[in-house]
Amino acid sequence: MKAVGVVVEYNPFHNGHFYHIQESKKQTNADYIIAVMSGNFLQRGEPALLSKWSRTKMALQGGADIVIELPYAFATQKAEIFANGSISILDAMKCSEMCFGSEHGSIQEFNATVTFMSNNEEIFNNNIKRALKQGVSYPKAASLAYYELHGRETFLDLSKPNNILGYHYVKAIHDQAARIKATTIQRTSSDYHDQDLPSSPIASATSIRKALFNSERSLDEIEKFVPISTKSELQTYIDHYKLLHSWELYFGLLKYKLLTLSRKELQQLYEIEEGLENRFVTQIKSSHTFQEFMENIKTKRYTWTRLQRVCCHILTHTTKEQMSSIQTNPRSTYLRLLGMTQKGQHYLQSVKKDITLPLVANLSSYSDHIMELDIKAANTYAMIFDEPIRSNYMKMEYSTPPIRYNEETQAFN
Numbered sequence: 001m002k003a004v005g006v007v008v009e010y011n012p013f014h015n016g017h018f019y020h021i022q023e024s025k026k027q028t029n030a031d032y033i034i035a036v037m038s039g040n041f042l043q044r045g046e047p048a049l050l051s052k053w054s055r056t057k058m059a060l061q062g063g064a065d066i067v068i069e070l071p072y073a074f075a076t077q078k079a080e081i082f083a084n085g086s087i088s089i090l091d092a093m094k095c096s097e098m099c100f101g102s103e104h105g106s107i108q109e110f111n112a113t114v115t116f117m118s119n120n121e122e123i124f125n126n127n128i129k130r131a132l133k134q135g136v137s138y139p140k141a142a143s144l145a146y147y148e149l150h151g152r153e154t155f156l157d158l159s160k161p162n163n164i165l166g167y168h169y170v171k172a173i174h175d176q177a178a179r180i181k182a183t184t185i186q187r188t189s190s191d192y193h194d195q196d197l198p199s200s201p202i203a204s205a206t207s208i209r210k211a212l213f214n215s216e217r218s219l220d221e222i223e224k225f226v227p228i229s230t231k232s233e234l235q236t237y238i239d240h241y242k243l244l245h246s247w248e249l250y251f252g253l254l255k256y257k258l259l260t261l262s263r264k265e266l267q268q269l270y271e272i273e274e275g276l277e278n279r280f281v282t283q284i285k286s287s288h289t290f291q292e293f294m295e296n297i298k299t300k301r302y303t304w305t306r307l308q309r310v311c312c313h314i315l316t317h318t319t320k321e322q323m324s325s326i327q328t329n330p331r332s333t334y335l336r337l338l339g340m341t342q343k344g345q346h347y348l349q350s351v352k353k354d355i356t357l358p359l360v361a362n363l364s365s366y367s368d369h370i371m372e373l374d375i376k377a378a379n380t381y382a383m384i385f386d387e388p389i390r391s392n393y394m395k396m397e398y399s400t401p402p403i404r405y406n407e408e409t410q411a412f413n
Contacts, residue, residue: 001350004030005090005098005180007070007083007169009038011049011209012234013058014226016101016187016202021063023185024099032347035064036089037338038075039374040381041316043082045308047245047381049209050237051393053400056339057412060405061229065344067403068093069336072377073326073370076312078138081330083168084176088331091178092357098180100169103160105186110170113156117146118174124149137303139164162187176331201225217244241385247308249384250315251290257314258284270313270323271306280314316380318373325369333370334358339403363398 004024010017021033037059039052048055056067074085090098104110117124127145132138143159156163170182197207203225211221217238219231226234238244258266258281266277279297287293297307312318335357340348352359360366363375375397382393404413 001032001347002028002030002097003032003034003065003093003095003347004028005034005036005093005095006064007036007086007090007098007100007165008059009042009048009205010035010055010059010062011042011046011205012226013055013062013230014203014205014208016204018062018227019202020099020101020185024183025063027183027185028097028099030097032065032343033063034066034068034090034093034095034344034347035059036068036070036086038070039072040377041072041076041312043075043077043079044305045076045310045312046247047250049212049244049246050234050241051381052338053396053403054233054237056403057405058227058230058233060339060341060403061233061410062227064341065347066093066340067338069338069374071332071336071370072316072318072373073323074330074332076309077326077330078306078309079164079168080171081326083165084172084330085326085332087169087172087176087178087180089335089357091176091180092332092335092355094351094354095180097183098169098173099183099185100162100166101187102162102166102184103187104156104163104166105184107170107182107184109156110166110182110184113158113167114171114174116150117171120149135301137301137306139303197221197225212244213246241389243384245381245384247290247311251293253380253383254290254293254311254315255284255287257317261314266314268319268321269310270318270320271310272313272320276302276310280310316373316376318376322369322373332357333368334360334366336360336371336374337402339405341405341407343407345404361402 006020006024008017024030025033037052037055041047052069059067068089070086070089074082124145127148128141131141131144146158156167158164158167166184173180173182197203197211201224208222208225215221219234223231243249263277266272283293283296287296294304294307298304337359358366378397379394382390385393406413
């Protein structure tokens with residue numbers, strides 16, 4: 001009985017994700033797929049296109065056996081903390097392997113890079129500090145520091161987003177002494193940042209989201225790139241909620257927060273540094289859309305993704321103090337079960353006694369400081385709905401049991 005873990009967002013689930021699940025099983029000879037999935041807000045600092053409950057349904061229909069939520073405290077973080085939180089969950093779920101997509105496609109170089117960087121950590125960190133003083137972003141500084149340290153004959157291209165995440169997954173396994181073997185699958189066809197739909201049936205989630213918003217939520221343009229189950233779930237969500245989530249819908253809430261909090265209050269929020277609060281408050285007054293606001297605050301030093309994450313923390317009022325424990329110990333304290341197949345339920349019954357973290361199926365049975373952030377994120381996510389949908393959605397955080405999917409009948413129980 002072997003489980004392989006995958007770390008996902010499924011924003012939305014598409015053909016590339018289905019390929020990843022199938023190849024993960026094939027490469028590892030696993031019996032079960034355990035997906036750690038971000039909740040309401042994502043690593044690039046964006047609200048998820050549709051709810052975690054709908055994306056859980058997509059995941060189960062697409063081949064995942066168990067879906068565990070990656071808490072907000074990790075899901076909206078830079079690659080290092082994101083990866084550590086994810087690996088801590090997969091390790092607690094007794095996954096013997098994990099499989100991630102990468103531009104490189106060979107695990108040997110990831111292992112070699114982690115070993116090399118571990119042996120040269122002090123020099124590497126000094127190189128980063130020197131690069132940051134030149135005014136570049138942290139990802140750019142880390143990439144420059146790596147190439148300066150290792151020279152032109154590098155193991156990995158650490159300017160590529162999935163290679164960066166993969167490196168941090170492997171490093172987290174090493175740092176946590178997790179009993180997980182890492183493997184990787186080379187990404188096919190579309191690049192992570194591709195904006196336009198390709199001719200092949202595998203498209204980036206970015207291009208799919210762009211097509212959805214450009215076509216005013218019409219699904220015809222994307223049906224080639226997603227499973228039928230994804231198209232169906234998207235349509236159900238649109239019919240019920242009359243929207244798909246985007247930053248533009250939350251812009252009024254963000255503007256309200258920035259114009260009513262004092263500069264001192266803003267300084268207490270997570271990732272507000274080096275006077276960013278002044279730039280945010282100045283630019284929000286004259287910005288008419290979220291896109292315009294982001295273009296106005298963008299600098300060479302701060303990436304678009306980093307700034308979006310800051311906006312998330314402003315929106316959810318997440319403070320430095322609330323995140324302080326995550327900085328020192330970036331590991332999850334619980335396992336929030338979002339859904340499972342019949343196979344997945346069998347796996348849980350087999351390993352339940354060995355799972356070292358609380359397995360949470362009902363929020364009334366567990367509470368801690370990390371989960372409090374999840375609840376705030378869920379409430380914030382619901383704010384764009386009209387009543388009574390808004391209040392009903394907030395109740396779902398407490399009232400929704402783990403989703404159960406019967407693979408044989410292809411029905412939810």
